[in-house]
Amino acid sequence: MFDFQGFGPQIAYGAWMTIQVAFGGLLIGLVFGLLGAGAKLSPYAFLRGIGQSYTTVVRGIPEILIVLLVYFGGEDILNRIGDQLGYDGYIEINVFAAGITALGVSFGAYATEVFRGAIQSVPRGQIEAAIACGMQSHQIFWRITLPQAMRLALPGLGNLFQCLLKDTSLVSLISLPELMRNSGIAIANTKEPFTFYFIAALIYLTITSVVLLGQIYAEKWANKGVQRANS
Amino acid sequence: MKKIAIALAAVIGLGVSMANAADKLRIGTEGAYPPFNGIDKEGKAFGFDVDIANALCAEMKAECEIVAPLEWDSIIIGLNKKKYDAIVASMSITEERKKAVAFTDPYYSNNxxxxxxxxxxxxxxxxxxxxxxxxxxxxxxxxxxxxxxxxxxxxxxxxxxxxxxxxxxxxxxxxxxxxxxxxxxxxxxxxxxxxxGDAIDVNDKIGIAVRKKDDDLRMKLNAALKAIVANGTYEKINAKYFPFSIF
Amino acid sequence: MNWEEIFIALPKLWDGALVTMELVLISCLIGFVIAVPVALMRASNNWWVSNVPLIYTFFFRGTPLLVQLFLFYYGAAQFDAVRDSMFWPIFKEAYVCALVVFALNTGAYTAEIFRGAIQTVPHGEIEAGIAIGMTKPTLYRRIVLPRAIRMALPAYGNEIILMLKSSALAYTITLLDLTGVTRTIIARNYLAIEMYFAAGVIYLLLTFVFIQVWMRIEKRLMRFQA
Missing domain, CATH: 3.40.190.10 (Periplasmic binding protein-like II)
Structure with missing residues (x-):
């Protein structure tokens, strides 16, 4: 249907890189989201302040600026820490790490709110029951709160992951060779912008659709126990 | 909590490397400026700049790595952030840029x-x-x-x-x-x-940018440049792209 | 941090911020006009009426804005037919391209938000409307839409903020919005962190002001509930 003019492998590699960036960003973003939610629900005002500033700042500035700031500013911070710890070499962040960290930081700010909502809606009685059984607080978190919060958070996280998938195109602007970037290279050689950006659009549509189906399946799976209890 | 912190560090750690000065020479180029530098179907950099960079490395007997593609408008920032050690990307030697980086002798002239x-x-x-x-x-x-x-x-x-x-x-x-x-x-x-119209700026010289502190590298590149011009390597590369001398 | 350079750059950054605000305002207005009929169609019980606009929302919500922008700006110019058409003098302007793509993009997201809201309008209210003999247009004008738009307000506000942030991509097609100005300044003074930081603070201010204004609007429109 399309003439890739020899750029097929590059486009395929770019698409694969896009998927890797998305899942890398998701992994880091989930951690940031959990930490953020933990901070916001913390009994210490100081931690709540950090959580609040994190979500306000990150949700208020464009993702592309976060990507650029992490790419250019991240190393400065790491090297300052390195100096403090007495390491005198140079710490370098490659584009992939910068890209997934930036996308993760952004995802995490939104995920913080999703997790917070989910954790808060775990019935208080269950936690009291766990305390009554003599569980320690970290046990309660890992065994009672988190598994249930995850189920409640799933729809929200799915939507955020859809946004993350689309935001991966932004890391092309720090020259990470993902789908968008490699489409640009193909266009530079073939002078056919419509053909290659259209192919890229179709690939993105395919990826987002597959993830959407996966999301529906995952939600069904996570809600299995609940439905059984209802019937 | 500790487990999460370790996992996070591991994921980011995949992309963080502790670079030592003695490593191989990393040469940055844009990859969107044919025929001087571009990216081909295999994702490899090609062009006049890349050929010159490789010839210089061969002359210096240094192990080199071409870093491409790069965003042009932040290419100098990347150099100063040590993401690569030299820029061979058809960069004009200007007073403005000299405030941020040092240049070798010119390796071609332009208008x-x-x-x-x-x-x-x-x-x-x-x-x-x-x-x-x-x-x-x-x-x-x-x-x-x-x-x-x-x-x-x-x-x-x-x-x-x-x-x-x-x-x-x-x-x-x-x-x-x-x-x-x-x-x-x-x-x-x-x-x-x-x-x-007429050519506008008739005294545009193209050089290799290095960090200001790396005077040693700059000297080495200058010596290698002199050598490849003298032994005819430069001329061969030039002839591959232009039917006239661009030095 | 080089504060002096940041202060020197501020007037230019502010000019860029004005372009950003203008882009967001106009594209959100056009996006709203697109979103209402699309949402009504999407909420219809007729399969055809509800699924034809799905192609539009599916495409614009399923692909990155950057791809849409490049596809419309660089892509369309690949065809002689487009360049020879009577629309070319308008469409060749980067500003118009950005507005069209942004409006179509935010229109697709807004339509889905409104559709969700329309479908949650309580049945009782619609039945009551029918019972007192309202025609369909009156029913929609007086009951469904006012109710749905109020319910959609928080989500719609979020969508406008997302649009404000996405508008930063306008620089990739030569527009000098806040990000475009920032990059142009960095190209000459190499102070990437300082300038991106300054731009970030301005974006943050814009979102902050917008949230305050939006909360007032919400409060006013929801005053009957107080």
């Missing part, structure tokens, strides 16, 4: 020029109200913003995108380095276009 559609009858001395394109962060862009106050200036992230808009008629005049434009005019897309 600025204007390109427009054949028969468009554009007076290069009166561009008032015309749309004029140039690549951001180049001497062409500086020329447009400093000397053409009454035009509709459009700045592009890559020269390739500027060509696309010149070909589509979105910009009427492109201010560009002469040599890549010369190459583009010979391509299928550029066939209907021509140079207009």
């Amino acid at each position: 600025l020029t204007m390109v427009a559609k054949k028969g468009a009858n554009i007076d290069p001395n009166n561009l008032k109200g015309k749309s004029v394109g140039a690549q951001r962060a180049t001497i062409s862009a500086n020329y447009v913003t400093d000397n053409m106050k009454d035009v509709d200036a459009k700045l592009y992230d890559t020269q390739e995108n500027a060509y696309l808009d010149l070909a589509s008629g979105r910009v009427e005049v492109l201010v560009s380095d002469k040599l890549p434009a010369y190459d583009w005019l010979r391509s299928e897309q550029g066939a209907g276009f021509e140079f207009i």
